[in-house]
Amino acid sequence: MNTIKHDVVVIGGGPAGLAAAISARKNGCKDVLLIERDKRLGGILNQCIHDGFGLHTFKEALTGPEYAQRFIDEFSELGIESMLNTIVLSADGKRNLYASSRKNLTRIEAGSVILSMGCRERTAGAISLPGTRPAGIYTAGAAQNFINLQNIMVGKKVVILGSGDIGLIMARRMTLEGAKVEGVFEILPYPSGLARNIQQCLNDYDIPLSLSTSVIEIHGKERVTGVTVAQIDANYRPVSGTERLVPCDSILLSVGLIPENELTRGAGINMEGRTSGAAVDDTFMTSVPGIFSCGNVLHVHDLVDHVSSEASQVGEYAVRYLEGEIKSPDAYIKIEPRQGVRYVLPQKISGIRDFTLSLRVTEPMRDRAVWVRDGERKVARKKMARLHPAEMIRIKIKKEKLNDAKVLEVAVE
Amino acid sequence: MKKQYDVLIIGAGVVGNAIARELSRYKINAAVVEKDLDVSTGTSSRNSGVIHSGIHYKPGTLRARLNVRGNALMTDLCRDLKVKIQYIGKLTVAQDDIDVETLHSLKQQGEANGVPGLEILDKDQMQKIQPGVGGIRALHSPTTGIICPYGLTIALAENAQANGVDFYLGNEVNNIVSNGQGFTVKTSAGESLSASVVVNAAGLYSDHIARMVGISDYSIYPCRGEYLILDKRLEGSLNVLVYPAPRKGGAGLGIHLTNTVDGNILIGPSNEYVNEADDYACTAQIIDTLKKEGHELLPGLSTSDFIRNFSGLRPKQTPPEIKGFKDFVIESRDDVPGFINLVGIESPGLTCSPAIGLMVRDMVAEKIPLEEKPSFISERPGIVGFFNELRPEEQADLVAKDPDYGEIVCRCEQVTKKEVLDAIQNPLGAKTIGAIKYRSRAMMGRCQGGFCLPRIVQILQKDFGYRPEDYLLSNAGSQLFTGRVR
Known part of the structure; x- marks a missing residue:
């Protein structure tokens, strides 16, 4: 079998992989290989033809393909090697990969590996929707692929279940293509997507958003003919008497994203239940030395700008690892989510370098502060007027603040 | 196709196909008529996929006898048809x-x-x-x-077809006329088929089919x-x-x-x-x-x-108020000569299917002389199982032989383009997305087609000229798309 060796191997050529590869190259590694399963770089950004990307990174509102192109251009200018139309079938704990393409099956020995495979959408099966299984049920991202990349319409009378950002974007997109969006139904008492998308994609187009409401049954034998929706109580049970039938020919699901960690698990890497991604330290290194993770495969981000900046750091760490500068410390400082915090990342830190804490809150809150504490001692505090689970919170922490902490606790107070 | 048959089998489930495959050993003309657009769309694909041992049924019953015999027959059958068991x-x-x-x-x-x-x-x-x-x-x-129930059903059908059995998919039987010498069967797709023997293997609709020839003894x-x-x-x-x-x-x-x-x-x-x-x-x-x-x-x-x-x-033959089990009905009717009637083939029908094939063959032999044909091929081509179950070295060999093996279409199940193409171009012809799914396992993984359905749609469009309105999920009326964007 064909076997090759590379210093840094990046799996996935979306925004995370591109930024990581570019950063690895810029940090001095001349032997970077990026593997992408699609025929072009850019990942899911290629089907995100709406604007709003890059407000932080480039201070302008770009479309998905435009945002990706800036990185692809830089990637090409730096002469970084890539394998397109190639999928990594498996990885092991010794950084050996098997990749498949039309040309051959290749074994790749990597000095360090950056996992940047992105995420996938939660499906109808995963949320066990009662009712029939007719044609016309799509995840919002699959519908986006059909409409934006293949010019095919998935429906004319649409119900959107879940208020994730892709669902909101697709509510607008379907409307622009002449479909009638009957409503967006969200089981939670607050929307899952960003506030700006609620405004620009729903309110601006008079598309109703129903909170604490969900689809409780799908109707139709061959093609969807409608859904029953009902109000949902605090225990996630339908409130009897509130059921109503909404006729429609299609259902788009925007009910959550799940990091795509098949390769990660296969390599025996320790996972973190709260993020569904790998557990990582302050260099984004996983439990397997030399394997790093970044972007949506590590934790689902709110903005692509944050993906790019996280991945840039990881590209550097992957190179430092090769230079022998990154080793697992004797003892880690653990970071644990407490009151009001759904997850924190990294889950553990060495304490020898500054780092950025990423976290999400459990529910919408106003006028609170995120506290990072070592026992009683304040390590960091960030006051915020508005906290929302849809938005990632990032807090920079200096190593000098850590002292000899054993555990850092992060809470909203 | 011929339109005139010695034996017409109604229903392309595991029982109908097992009978068809058994009869395809002989110098007769046989056909299978199925209302849906693929084989194995009913009970045969929607069960636990268990090959039972035969402990649950009263000695002497058909179920007990056929179960034990079917179980024993399954080993060789699966080897020949390259079905995992x-x-x-x-x-x-x-x-x-x-x-x-x-x-x-x-x-x-x-x-x-x-x-x-x-x-x-x-x-x-x-x-x-x-x-x-x-x-x-x-x-x-x-x-x-354990066995893949639709895998077995599809394999039986493909092997039967390779040995000369005709398949009329998308043909719901509308009526059956008996003229004393044989039958004329009319279908929803406008076919008029004649046969000396009709086998009712219509499963959930077997009572309905039986009533078409005046047998009203059964209810499902x-x-x-x-x-x-x-x-x-x-x-x-x-x-x-x-x-x-x-x-x-x-x-x-x-x-x-x-x-x-x-x-x-x-x-x-x-x-x-x-x-x-x-x-x-x-x-x-x-x-x-x-x-x-x-x-x-x-x-x-x-x-x-x-x-x-x-x-x-x-x-089931037993109504809700009675529950429990009733033995299978497998009968050659004297009151309707040439009508072989199978009713209530529920569990363990999957296990019994090869034995039912033999039993019905013997019933057919009483009506029509059966002479073995030397051209019968008992084996089905291909590999057992899927690309993702092979070792890397074996995978590398396949990719070297055919680049379509190197292109992964379904990421969750690691289904290759070759396997998807084989499913699309299967001997019975894939008319639906479901047909591709059940043969290749694409869309069966944890993302349920979120990744590969758009890719499969693209393959069908590029290589097979599909238009948006051509994509069906399962049956007539199950269009995936409503047209093009404006």
């Missing part, structure tokens, strides 16, 4: 002394039926076979196996079983099948975990009579029950491990 064995578990008595009578009954290797195990012996299993005693039946009561499919992450949680000892009043074999040959685990089935023979809806209440049972039976289960739910219908 694993005789993993089953533990029927007793929780109390009454259950233990049940085990002893099951063992006795099984032995009377000719089931080999039955043993009552104590706790230690049970733990050796399945660590952590509960219960005080278990009946071990080593000949219980569809009894729904819902299942949840678990993520392959849990593969290896079960070494054997584990069933509770049957208790009085139960209509099925109880909710349990079943491993599949493809590595998923099933939870189910439930047991609930419904009014329509195509009511495959899943219900909130049963989904909740199955999830609860699942968490109890598999403590490591997480909510994200449920990847899909589905239901199947048992064609």
Whole structure:
């Protein structure tokens, strides 16, 4: 079998992989290989033809393909090697990969590996929707692929279940293509997507958003003919008497994203239940030395700008690892989510370098502060007027603040 | 196709196809007529996929006899047709002394039926076979196996077709006229087919078909079983099948975990009579029950491990107020000469299917002389299983031979473009997305087609000239798309 060796191997050529590869190259590694399963770089950004990307990174509102192109251009200018139309079938704990393409099956020995495979959408099966299984049920991202990349319409009378950002974007997109969006139904008492998308994609187009409401049954034998929706109580049970039938020919699901960690698990890497991604330290290194993770495969981000900046750091760490500068410390400082915090990342830190804490809150809150504490001692505090689970919170922490902490606790107070 | 046949089989489920494949050994003209656009769309694809040993049925009944014989025939059949089968064995578990008595009578009954290797195990012996299993005693039946039920059905159909059987898919039988010498069968697609022998293997609709020739002795009561499919992450949680000892009043074999040959685990089935023979809806209440049972039976289960739910219908002859089982009806009718009638082939119909094939062959032989044809090919081409089950070296060889093996279309199940193309160009012809799914396993993984459906749509458009309106999920009317963007 064909076997090759590379210093840094990046799996996935979306925004995370591109930024990581570019950063690895810029940090001095001349032997970077990026593997992408699609025929072009850019990942899911290629089907995100709406604007709003890059407000932080480039201070302008770009479309998905435009945002990706800036990185692809830089990637090409730096002469970084890539394998397109190639999928990594498996990885092991010794950084050996098997990749498949039309040309051959290749074994790749990597000095360090950056996992940047992105995420996938939660499906109808995963949320066990009662009712029939007719044609016309799509995840919002699959519908986006059909409409934006293949010019095919998935429906004319649409119900959107879940208020994730892709669902909101697709509510607008379907409307622009002449479909009638009957409503967006969200089981939670607050929307899952960003506030700006609620405004620009729903309110601006008079598309109703129903909170604490969900689809409780799908109707139709061959093609969807409608859904029953009902109000949902605090225990996630339908409130009897509130059921109503909404006729429609299609259902788009925007009910959550799940990091795509098949390769990660296969390599025996320790996972973190709260993020569904790998557990990582302050260099984004996983439990397997030399394997790093970044972007949506590590934790689902709110903005692509944050993906790019996280991945840039990881590209550097992957190179430092090769230079022998990154080793697992004797003892880690653990970071644990407490009151009001759904997850924190990294889950553990060495304490020898500054780092950025990423976290999400459990529910919408106003006028609170995120506290990072070592026992009683304040390590960091960030006051915020508005906290929302849809938005990632990032807090920079200096190593000098850590002292000899054993555990850092992060809470909203 | 010929339109004039010696034998016409109605229904392309596992029973109809097993009969068709058996008859394809002989110098006769046979055809299968099916209302749906693919084979194996009803009960045959919607079940646990278990090859039963034959302990559950009264000695002397058709079910007992055909089960034990079918089980024994399955090994060679699966080898020839390249269908995955694993005789993993089953533990029927007793929780109390009454259950233990049940085990002893099951063992006795099984032995009377000719089931080999039955043993009552104590706790230690049970733990050796399945660590952590509960219960005080278990009946071990080593000949219980698992199989891909639609894989077998499709393989039987393809082999039958390769040996000369015609398939009329998308042809619902509208009426059957008997003229004393034979039959004329008219279908929804406008076909008019004649045959000297008609075999009713219509499963859930077998009562309806029988009535078309004036046999009104039978009624089918569809009894729904819902299942949840678990993520392959849990593969290896079960070494054997584990069933509770049957208790009085139960209509099925109880909710349990079943491993599949493809590595998923099933939870189910439930047991609930419904009014329509195509009511495959899943219900909130049963989904909740199955999830609860699942968490109890598999403590490591997480909510994200449920990847899909589905239901199947048992064609029961016993109405809701009676429940229980009635023996299969497999009869050559004197009042309607040439009509071979199969009614109520529910569990263990899958296991029985090869034996039913032989039994119906003998019935046909009484009507038409059967002479073996030397050109019969018992084997089906291809490989057993899928690309993702091979070792890297074997995968590399396949990719070197055919680049379509190197292109992964479905990421979750790692299904290659070659396998998708084979499914599209299968001998019976893929008319639906479902046909591609059931043959290739694309869209069956944890993302349920989120990744690969757009790619498969693209392949069909580029290589096969599909227009947006051409894509069907399963049956007529199940269009995937409403047109082009504006």
